[in-house]
Amino acid sequence: MSNNKQDAIVTCNDCFAEFLLPKLKRTVLKDLVYKFYFYCPDCNHEYVSYYTNQKIRRDIKRQEKRWKEYRNTMTEEVQREMLAKINREDKLIKREMDALMERITYS
Numbered sequence: 093m094s095n096n097k098q099d100a101i102v103t104c105n106d107c108f109a110e111f112l113l114p115k116l117k118r119t120v121l122k123d124l125v126y127k128f129y130f131y132c133p134d135c136n137h138e139y140v141s142y143y144t145n146q147k148i149r150r151d152i153k154r155q156e157k158r159w160k161e162y163r164n165t166m167t168e169e170v171q172r173e174m175l176a177k178i179n180r181e182d183k184l185i186k187r188e189m190d191a192l193m194e195r196i197t198y199s
C-alpha cells in the first residue's frame with residue numbers, strides 16, 4: 093500500500109486500483125483495542141491503518157490538551173518548550189502504536 097500524504101490517494105497492493113483514502117472504519121477488539129481500517133473499493137482487500145489501546149487514546153487526548161495550551165501560550169520561550177514536549181510525546185505514542193500493531197499482526 094503506497095500512500096501519497098498530500099492528497100491521500102492510495103494504491104491497492106492487490107489490484108493496483110487507485111482511490112482516495114476512505115473514512116476509516118472502527119472495530120473494538122479484545123481488551124478495548126480499537127482497530128481502524130478500510131477496504132479497497134475495487135477488490136475489498138482490507139487495510140489496517142492503526143490500532144489504539146486505552147493508554148494510547150489517553151495519551152492522544154493529553155496531546156490535544158497540550159496543543160490547546162500551546163495555542164494559548166503567549167511567550168515564545170514557553171511555546172518552544174511546549175512544542176518540544178509535544179514532539180517528544182508524539183514519538184512515544186507513535187512507538188507504542190507501532191508496537192501494538194506488531195503485537196497484533198504477529199500474534
Ligand SMILES: [Zn+2]
Binds near residue numbers: 104107108109132
Ligand atoms: Zn484492491
